Structure formats: structure tokens, C-alpha cells
Amino acid sequence: MNDEFRSLFPLTSDVVYLDSAATSLTPTSVLEEMNDYYNKYCANIDRGVHHLSKLASHRYGDTHKKIGELIGCSGKEVVLTKNTTEAINQVAFGLDWSKNDHVITTVMEHHSNFVPWLRLREKGVKVDVIGIKNGQIDLNELKNKITSETRLIAICHASNVLGTINPVIEIGKICRENDILYLVDGAQSTPHLPIDVQKIGCDFYSFSGHKMLGPTGIGALYCKQKHQEKLKPLMVGGGNVSNVTKTGYTLKKGYHRLEAGTPNIAGAIGLTKAIQILNEIGLKNIRKHEEKLNKTLIDELRNLDGLNILNPDIDRTGVISFTIKGKDPHKIALQLDQKNIIVRSGNHCSQPLVEHYNYDKVIRTSHYIYNTQKEIKTLCKELKKLI
Ligand SMILES: Cc1ncc(COP(=O)(O)O)c(C=O)c1O
Incomplete structure (x- = not known):
């Protein structure tokens, strides 16, 4: 460089x-972009009719779109989160688990793609942790661990300790053949490799902005459209409900239902700039x-x-x-x-x-x-x- x-x-x-x-x-240009938001059009999103809110909403919506272009999906399938940890917890918490459902993860994972699955044991979910050989996932062990109850496989695309790049496309095929949900933790791959979630064939993919030239406090979850309505939001409140009465509420549709409260607007705008820099290089x-x-x-x-x-x-x-x-x-x-x-x-x-x-x-x-x-x-x- x-x-x-x-x-x-x-x-x-x-x-x-x-x-x-x-x-x-x-990069300073990411910080300048965030400063511009605070100095020139600081407003909440999707709430006001005034022009500042419209501009802020447009720029925030653009982040969904740019992330979609980066990882090969529609912006509508991108949920903005605080980070990878929140994205994975959203899936682990949001799916409707039954006793004896089975999850497979690996010993190679960051705690953020490990502890949320271990916690499901409280709900009677069985969790298997497969090993590694020579720094690589043992695919035979993975295949052997699959049972008719296996509901989800969660693995990292790249290891944060070894750097190993995992065969995520091959594992995606195994998941599809066995009708298993597939979550890929992309925290260590999105900053470094071209990503295509369609080719990977995953249902969920997560990453953090702060590992890819973006600011802290902003990350994303790719959630295949067909699963969006099935995930129970981690939080409810302003921003993700369309109707509230004294007796109940209706959740919004699409990614909005999983984004409660005022989001990290400046962070999202900074991340868009970071993605632009990554694309230019x-x-x-x-x-x-x-x-x-x-x-x-x-x-x-x-x-x-x-x-x-x-x-x-x-x-x-x-x-x-x-x-x-x-x-x-x-x-x-x-x-x-x-x-x-x-x-x-x-x-x-x-x-x-x-x-x-x-x-x-x-x-x-x-x-x-x-x-x-x-x-x-x-x-x-x-x-x-x-x-
Ligand atoms: C592979 C992997 N997954 C998840 C995380 C968690 O990321 P965050 O702390 O941004 O949620 C990290 C962070 O180091 C990571 O390397």
C-alpha cells in the first residue's frame, strides 16, 4: 500500500x-463521513417527515443495500446489529427451539459463536462440538455427527486464532442435503475475502464493521428472507412495531422487525464508507x-x-x-x-x-x-x- x-x-x-x-x-474518511452526519443532517431515522430525517433514513437504508451488494444478497435480507455477537445471539435466541433439537458447532469458534449455542442446552437442545485436525475442521466427524434431529450447524468462515479458511461451500451442501439450517460467522472473513452468501448456501451470516475499516458498534446479520418472519426479535419497542394498542402489538415486516430502538445511524453511515473503500481496493x-x-x-x-x-x-x-x-x-x-x-x-x-x-x-x-x-x-x- x-x-x-x-x-x-x-x-x-x-x-x-x-x-x-x-x-x-x-480511516479518517470513515470518521469524516460520520462527522458529516452529526454536523449536517443529524436526525433520527424513519420517524420524522422533515428533510433531515429523510436524508438520515436514506443513508441508513443505503447501508443495508451496500452490505447486500458486498455479500451477494438483497439489502432487505440484511439486519443491522451492534456486532457479530448480537447477530449470532439474535439467531440463537430467535429460533423456536424444541427439546432434543440438535446443534453442531466446532472447537474452532470464537466464544460469540459458541456460548449462544451452549446456552440452548437450558432449553433441552443438544449441542455437539466437533474437533479439528491440522488446524482444519474434521468434515468426516461433522458428517458423522448429523442426525435426524440436527437443526443447525454453526461454523466460522475463518478462524480468529489460526486464520484457517473453512470449506464453507462444501459444508453448505451438506446442510442443504440434510435440510439443516446453516449459520456462518463471517467476522474474520468479510474483511479479507470476497463473500457470496448464495454460493455459500447459508441461512445466516454475521460480521462486524469494526474489523473491516468501519467503526465499532455496527455489524450485520444476513438472514434469508424466508426466515425473517420466523425469528423472534431480541428486543421490542420503538422502531420494530407497526401497531400498538393497550392490549397488544404487531411487529413490522422484514428486517425492521429485528431492529428495535434508535440504531447506530452514524456507525451505519461510517460502515457504508468503509465498504466503499474495500470495494475500491x-x-x-x-x-x-x-x-x-x-x-x-x-x-x-x-x-x-x-x-x-x-x-x-x-x-x-x-x-x-x-x-x-x-x-x-x-x-x-x-x-x-x-x-x-x-x-x-x-x-x-x-x-x-x-x-x-x-x-x-x-x-x-x-x-x-x-x-x-x-x-x-x-x-x-x-x-x-x-x-
Ligand atoms: C470469528 C469471530 N466471531 C465473532 C467475533 C465477535 O465479534 P464482536 O466482538 O464484534 O461481536 C469475533 C471477534 O473477534 C471473531 O473473531
Whole structure:
């Protein structure tokens, strides 16, 4: 990426930011777009007849449309949420579960695509967690776990710890053949890969704006139109009801029924701008850039004594986790921080996965479109010194 592009991210001149899997940096143009909303047409949406509300409503509606174009569905099938966690909880809470319904998820999941399913056990739902082999979902185990009671399969498109890109299209076929609902957690794929929910064949797909150049507090749930009326909203109140009397209420139709209360209007407008930037660069180019950085990083890390990369050879996004023999991951992250290199350490909200590798913490570096080869080399040089 050239210097002009990097100047959109002022923090890149202060630090080597390698924690984009947690939250990506936000370009100044996204912030300007949000400021414009507050300065020039600040109003609530779908409530007033005045021109400010009309403009704000139009821009908010446009976010649904732009997300639809990004992931290959109609804007009407996009529900705006706070984040991925809310989107997944909306599905887990919103479906009408019966005792003995069966859900399959994997040990590779972020807690946000794990705990909402575990909680369904309170309703008598059976939950199976399938394992991984060499950093990849064990598809045979997945197929073997399917029973006539399997109602939903929930998996991540890409792992937030390993970077593994899962065979979501193949799993989609398995779901359709067995008439199983299919939720894909796209928090770690939407920022990095071209997405087509029709090709994936999923019923639900979730992601967060803050991992893809957008602001925090805005995310989305793709919910196939035929399921929208079946999901019970997480919340009710203003915004998602069409008629209220002293004795009852009628929910609105479409995505409106799942968006109660004043939404994050500025966040939605910021996300539209972030999507425009991603489209201008092109997700295929983003992928190519990350693959080049992956190659440099893995080649260099392999040469460091005592450094163990978790599954170096998988097809991955720009996420790489590792440990260093005899060194505490938090201490390494703090030492790197003193050199203004930002990486994350811990279990990355994926405790079952990290424990699968017999660790309680690992170090994770995750790069994105604004990172450079020079930064990757700086990280490796500092790691070498620490070792
Ligand atoms: C794979 C995955 N799923 C879900 C989440 C949760 O995202 P959020 O905190 O934005 O809801 C994350 C965040 O790191 C993630 O990496």
C-alpha cells in the first residue's frame, strides 16, 4: 500500500499495528463521513417527515443495500446489529427451539459463536462440538455427527486464532442435503475475502464493521428472507412495531422487525464508507496483499529457535498465532508493545481452541491492508532479539 493510502490511518505512523483481527484501524474518511452526519443532517431515522430525517433514513437504508451488494444478497435480507455477537445471539435466541433439537458447532469458534449455542442446552437442545485436525475442521466427524434431529450447524468462515479458511461451500451442501439450517460467522472473513452468501448456501451470516475499516458498534446479520418472519426479535419497542394498542402489538415486516430502538445511524453511515473503500481496493487485491505478508512472516518465523507456529501450512487469512518456548505470551506482547509493535496475547475469546493445543495463551499477529513488508520484518527482528 502506498503512503497516501496509509495516511488515511494516522496510527500507522506511530505504531506497527498487528491486531486487526481484534479491531481494524479506522480511516479518517470513515470518521469524516460520520462527522458529516452529526454536523449536517443529524436526525433520527424513519420517524420524522422533515428533510433531515429523510436524508438520515436514506443513508441508513443505503447501508443495508451496500452490505447486500458486498455479500451477494438483497439489502432487505440484511439486519443491522451492534456486532457479530448480537447477530449470532439474535439467531440463537430467535429460533423456536424444541427439546432434543440438535446443534453442531466446532472447537474452532470464537466464544460469540459458541456460548449462544451452549446456552440452548437450558432449553433441552443438544449441542455437539466437533474437533479439528491440522488446524482444519474434521468434515468426516461433522458428517458423522448429523442426525435426524440436527437443526443447525454453526461454523466460522475463518478462524480468529489460526486464520484457517473453512470449506464453507462444501459444508453448505451438506446442510442443504440434510435440510439443516446453516449459520456462518463471517467476522474474520468479510474483511479479507470476497463473500457470496448464495454460493455459500447459508441461512445466516454475521460480521462486524469494526474489523473491516468501519467503526465499532455496527455489524450485520444476513438472514434469508424466508426466515425473517420466523425469528423472534431480541428486543421490542420503538422502531420494530407497526401497531400498538393497550392490549397488544404487531411487529413490522422484514428486517425492521429485528431492529428495535434508535440504531447506530452514524456507525451505519461510517460502515457504508468503509465498504466503499474495500470495494475500491478490491477484496481479491486485499487477499493477495495479505498472502504476500503471510509468506514473509511465516518464512521468517520458521527460522526463529523455539518459536512454534500453530499450523503454519494451512490456507489462511492474515492471522498467525504462535508460542515461544519458555516465554509467557503476555510478556512477549508487552515487550513488543514497548517497541510500539501491537500484537495480541491470550486465548483470543477461543478458550476451547487454545486448550485444544494444550496452551492457555498464545501470541497472535494479524495484519491487514495498511500493513507493509517492512513492518512484518520489524516484528520478526524484534522477536529474534527477544528470543
Ligand atoms: C470469528 C469471530 N466471531 C465473532 C467475533 C465477535 O465479534 P464482536 O466482538 O464484534 O461481536 C469475533 C471477534 O473477534 C471473531 O473473531
